[in-house]
Amino acid sequence: DQQVKQNSPSLSVQEGRISILNCDYTNSMFDYFLWYKKYPAEGPTFLISISSIKDKNEDGRFTVFLNKSAKHLSLHIVPSQPGDSAVYFCAASASTPNTPLVFGKGTRLSVIA
């Protein structure tokens, strides 16, 4: 049973446009959410996080939105750049600090020049 779901395996976006990656979760105990970016043959790189006390967090071109009632979060990248092409993983953890992360299966983003 998948507790974190990324329903779009892939996404293609034109350079300069907005990329929107979506993530849904089922466990009501999750209250801390992270996005990681992964290139082939490398480990995931932390991008941005959000706790459940917020509904938005922004860092440069990256913004994460959290809708707790819908158990949904999204990552917006604007403007998208070719170097953003990678697999993006959504991850969640429960309210106790240091708990392990639960990952979605990832969305492969291709930014086309």
Added chain:
Amino acid sequence: NAGVMQNPRHLVRRRGQEARLRCSPMKGHSHVYWYRQLPEEGLKFMVYLQKENIIDESGMPKERFSAEFPKEGPSILRIQQVVRGDSAAYFCASSGGGYQPQHFGDGTRLSIL
């Protein structure tokens, strides 16, 4: 390089042999997590350790797998009597504790012949 260091990057073993995967956390981090990624899947939690203690091993198979994080030296994930199904990418992450994000190494790709 102050990042999470994993070695070896690639490991080939024959069925029945032992595999040892090493992870040195980021400087100042005392929390270590091991995850496994099968092809086209997300990362799945295996075990969480602090120095000399296993905190959570709920994701680790009960047989053949063990992990340690000694007072001195790297964390070790050991797989005894490997089978074909153990072929995967194994990632180590470390954090400074609390709600600090986990930072990942580049993984060890284990192949079983």
